[in-house]
Amino acid sequence: MPSSADFLQYIDQHSQKFIDRLAEAVAIPSVSADAAYRADVIKMSGWLDNQLKGLGVETRLADLGTHVMDGQELPLPPVILGKIGNDPKKKTVLVYGHYDVQPTLRTFQAEKSDGWDTDPFVLTIDEKSGRMYGRGATDDKGPVLGWLNVLEAHQALGLELPVNIRFCFEGMEETDSDPLDRLIQSEVAKGSDNWFAGVDCVCISDNYWLNTRTPCLTYGLRGIIGFKVTISGPTRDLHSGGFGRMVHEPMTDLIYLMGKLVTPDGRILIPGVEEMVAPPDAEERELYEKLDYTIQDVEEAVGAPITISNDKATVLMGRMRMPSLSLHGIEGAFSGPGGKTVIPSTVSGKFSLRLVPPQTPETIEKLVVPYLEQEFAKLNSKNKIKIESMGGGKPWAADYKHWNYEAAIRATKAIYNRSPDLTREGGSIPVTLSFSESLGVNVLLLPMGRGDDGAHSTNEKLDRSNFIEGTKLLGTYLYEIAAIAT
């Protein structure tokens, strides 16, 4: 049951209308991280709610209460829960997206060099390249509107949807998804008649292709745990002339400890951390070798030839299936330009580990803390150490042989005439884990945009073809689910 030719044709024929609607959405500056824009985030929820209702979706705005930001108590934007279709013979797909956007400097008028080349809240299309610039174009208004496009085509053509759909669109993803987590958990706790009951699988469009060429499906995300190691010595900063070589200097101890965590080629030195991850077998290794992503792609992305290896699979596995440890910086030391002959009194090193299954923040913390304590003891320093975990999240990996993935693979072949790359990402999307664990169903990450969209940067864009073909992909994915899974 592939999607109908009518559906695909409708999308092509109405692409300008879809782009106009995206422009309307981009024009609402729904920046969740800035209190000054909170009214716009809430306006955006109303706009989206109206769109969904107009397309036949039964909606409920879940009130999440208030929170404090920048010293103000602010209303949290609601989670829009939507429902369309209730046929027990059909699969039920939960679609997640978010209608808030990253902050942006609105400096395009004052000083273009400081920020965007165009107004971030005016969708600006470069006709030659087909790039549509605007804050939220790819993250995540484009994908959310892709679903609206699918609904509209079916409504206009009088076509029945091949699956039941549940929508969950939040307005705080860029800032704090905790309120959504609590909503999911409190719903699920209601038992068999909770709002998410009956969901068979989840589809999240909130990430990107690895590159600019090849569609991909994402079946894994790394977890994370952050640490703060504080060494304190004197009660105030000292002058290095007056006290250098008289006292144990906290910086000396801290730098020693931070130097015992990871090698330049990325191997984690904390005993037990590497050992938790089984080495790849030949089959898995081959999977990485086949990915349409080269050493050169990495070099272009970072702007320098600094990959930890010249072997592509090693580099890709470093991001996708291995844990990593990054040293972020030191709080309390001299960090300005120029020189300052200070012995800082209290310094805190910040680092974090990205985790892969079966690692969890808890198991890693139990390895990191005693290791640092032992290494510190070796120093015979009279300074004090304090090790704090700064919280984290578990890694996630889905079964990509599940029908949910199979449907997405078939849909990708149908729309893009090629198999998608199957990838894992190095970062985290916490809601993925929430759905996976709370609902106990397969979760698919089905990206719409490209690797160069610049989701959190200036000049965020979505290619027109990704928006239009991506809309076709989402619709076709629903048909493929119906074809496989019924």
Add this chain to the structure above:
Amino acid sequence: MPSSADFLQYIDQHSQKFIDRLAEAVAIPSVSADAAYRADVIKMSGWLDNQLKGLGVETRLADLGTHVMDGQELPLPPVILGKIGNDPKKKTVLVYGHYDVQPTLRTFQAEKSDGWDTDPFVLTIDEKSGRMYGRGATDDKGPVLGWLNVLEAHQALGLELPVNIRFCFEGMEETDSDPLDRLIQSEVAKGSDNWFAGVDCVCISDNYWLNTRTPCLTYGLRGIIGFKVTISGPTRDLHSGGFGRMVHEPMTDLIYLMGKLVTPDGRILIPGVEEMVAPPDAEERELYEKLDYTIQDVEEAVGAPITISNDKATVLMGRMRMPSLSLHGIEGAFSGPGGKTVIPSTVSGKFSLRLVPPQTPETIEKLVVPYLEQEFAKLNSKNKIKIESMGGGKPWAADYKHWNYEAAIRATKAIYNRSPDLTREGGSIPVTLSFSESLGVNVLLLPMGRGDDGAHSTNEKLDRSNFIEGTKLLGTYLYEIAAIAT
């Protein structure tokens, strides 16, 4: 030829007048590091010039031109050159001091906890303890005014000064003594009739006793050289989720290098640096053991029991006769509170070494740079390294068996009834080296204030007894020079 009883009595009898004059000087906020106070620094030069003239000193205000600070071109405060006495049968003593002061928060009114307990520019006397609080009280207006007191007593009593005195009072010491250095060098270059010609020794009162109990003479200062090691990798900061374990991270390399510089107990790991300094013989070691300064004094000064050793001589030698290396911080890394999962693209580690004879900035740089390059090469990192010296100054050590020191020792015994401790300091006073090298005469550091005066801190103070007895000490020192050296 001890100082006359009349002189000593005059000082005691006129102590209130001297304190009133110190209050006048403190009331002029001559902060040289803040452009907003430059007029006050220049006002202070006029005040001091008038005082000197009134006491019979022939003065010359040496114009140093202008400099740029905070984006403004500002007139440099003049160096006050003063001359009194020209008897070829007498020794000629060059007295150095400075009339500028450290910056200070003037927050005592708004929020006492943030700054001073009293107005820093109102000399405030705690009658019970005898402490006189005020910015510049001990650094360096008290000592400078000590010399005025000596002159005034002689003028009032109709006493002849036992030596010829030359004064050199500058107004940029807390900010940049380079203009004075240039003045000294250009004067000396004039040959036999330069302003400094005929000077037999130098006396600088711009440091402090080691403790609060025992007068000391200082015959050595450490030199310094600062370094900036920059590691650069990607062209922009990266997200640790997206790129962790794909690329060589500059922080990992930098932390490794910074960890190869010094041990927690202060031993410098750069080959050749420690080896330049001969170990102390038994006699020298005994000198440190006898100093009136305990491990407990150090612990009280730094607020924690963190000395690198429990052996007093080791700790004191660490500051006075050994080189030290301190890690100050990192520029370009994350230095804020909280967490940030960033891979910083370019990071610069800052560290400096305090030097002792025969080390010089040049000889140390030649050891540090190749060592860091070799250690970096071992990492096989594809990142780039750049090592910069941030300038420095040579160490200084005087012959403390010279008559200049002998006179100061005798004067101290006469006024304080005890021998002074002979010490070296861990920091630098660049002008000491300028006088020593340019004039080729013995330089003595003869402190007036105590180790707890807080010269560069809030609540800077000078004890009344140190001001009054210190004035007697300065005068008696001149008489002892005349007695020994003629």
